[in-house]
Amino acid sequence: METLTIGDMAARSGVAASALRYYEREGLLHAARTGGNQRRYERADLRRIAFIKIAQQVGVSLEEIREALAELPENRTPTKADWSRLSSRWRHRLDERIAMMERLRDQLTGCIGCGCLSLQRCNLINPRDQLATRGTGPQMILNPPED
Amino acid sequence: METLTIGDMAARSGVAASALRYYEREGLLHAARTGGNQRRYERADLRRIAFIKIAQQVGVSLEEIREALAELPENRTPTKADWSRLSSRWRHRLDERIAMMERLRDQLTGCIGCGCLSLQRCNLINPRDQLATRGTGPQMILNPPED
DNA sequence: CCTTGAGTTGAAGTGCACTTCAAGTTGCAG
DNA sequence: CTGCAACTTGAAGTGCACTTCAACTCAAGG
Numbered sequence: 001m002e003t004l005t006i007g008d009m010a011a012r013s014g015v016a017a018s019a020l021r022y023y024e025r026e027g028l029l030h031a032a033r034t035g036g037n038q039r040r041y042e043r044a045d046l047r048r049i050a051f052i053k054i055a056q057q058v059g060v061s062l063e064e065i066r067e068a069l070a071e072l073p074e075n076r077t078p079t080k081a082d083w084s085r086l087s088s089r090w091r092h093r094l095d096e097r098i099a100m101m102e103r104l105r106d107q108l109t110g111c112i113g114c115g116c117l118s119l120q121r122c123n124l125i126n127p128r129d130q131l132a133t134r135g136t137g138p139q140m141i142l143n144p145p146e147d
Numbered sequence: 148m149e150t151l152t153i154g155d156m157a158a159r160s161g162v163a164a165s166a167l168r169y170y171e172r173e174g175l176l177h178a179a180r181t182g183g184n185q186r187r188y189e190r191a192d193l194r195r196i197a198f199i200k201i202a203q204q205v206g207v208s209l210e211e212i213r214e215a216l217a218e219l220p221e222n223r224t225p226t227k228a229d230w231s232r233l234s235s236r237w238r239h240r241l242d243e244r245i246a247m248m249e250r251l252r253d254q255l256t257g258c259i260g261c262g263c264l265s266l267q268r269c270n271l272i273n274p275r276d277q278l279a280t281r282g283t284g285p286q287m288i289l290n291p292p293e294d
Numbered sequence: 295c296c297t298t299g300a301g302t303t304g305a306a307g308t309g310c311a312c313t314t315c316a317a318g319t320t321g322c323a324g
Numbered sequence: 325c326t327g328c329a330a331c332t333t334g335a336a337g338t339g340c341a342c343t344t345c346a347a348c349t350c351a352a353g354g
Binding site: 016019022037061062063 | 310311312313314319320321
């Protein structure tokens with residue numbers, strides 16, 4: 001049926017064509033080719049791109065997104081059920097992330113009240129929040145004895 | 148009074164010493180020096196570092212954090228009022244960010260229901276959410292005609 | 295005093311997520 | 325059939341937020 005060029009996809013998804021090529025190199029996306037080797041996408045691929053964008057907003061690396069997308073069937077166009085399964089898993093990620101931000105906000109509000117922002121009593125960033133702490137040191141800001 | 152070495156600060160804040168030096172180069176932090184040129188921090192600086200960490204969690208760049216911290220008095224130790232002012236501004240940022248994530252979650256939930264994840268009707272990512280879209284292309288995923 | 299762990303610097307390296315470039319090819323409108 | 329915008333590739337460049345390295349100096353306990 002009507003397929004879309006990389007330019008079409010870029011325009012429709014808001015993701016630059018160069019990024020789409022990059023995603024393909026990284027295994028997040030795959031496009032059919034014309035006889036002349038140009039990429040041709042199906043409209044279903046817009047879902048994939050949407051998913052990538054959403055996951056990035058949640059703060060997930062492309063590597064992790066790639067792994068998630070690998071669960072979708074390769075041979076056939078993913079069904080609603082396929083997407084539902086994946087999406088509900090990511091909803092949990094979102095929930096966790098939101099919960100963390102809410103704790104953060106509540107603690108910060110408390111800190112505004114006392115003007116402290118010192119975190120020894122606030123214990124603002126808790127070490128279980130793995131999602132948000134990728135790449136940072138092992139220790140979190142917590143229970144320093146005084147201040 | 149008792150001052151803290153860079154190692155102390157690293158241990159207490161959970162931020163690597165190399166990162167603290169980097170923050171200093173970038174103008175987010177400033178430390179006094181001993182006769183032998185070693186950094187000596189005051190405990191109040193732990194607040195600054197805590198603030199940096201919090202702001203990063205919210206997804207703010209060091210550049211923006213630097214600008215925010217520049218509003219604190221340089222000559223004196225920031226008072227509770229100084230911190231309160233800054234913190235309440237950042238609480239708004241957090242609120243916005245949480246609101247966006249909640250919209251994201253609600254929309255995703257809706258998408259799970261219909262299995263679509265297509266975003267044309269969902270309009271999942273709205274263009275006003277500047278905070279989350281740093282560095283990405285100008286167009287957002289929204290109202291593509293079909294699919 | 296002397297040793298040793300902790301600190302200092304500038305420069306270079308890393309990882310992620312892209313973007314830009316150069317040189318060439320394709321596909322559609324006129 | 326031609327012209328030109330849009331596509332192709334690999335390689336190199338970018339920006340952020342750090343980390344690592346080498347060579348060196350400092351500070352404090354025994």
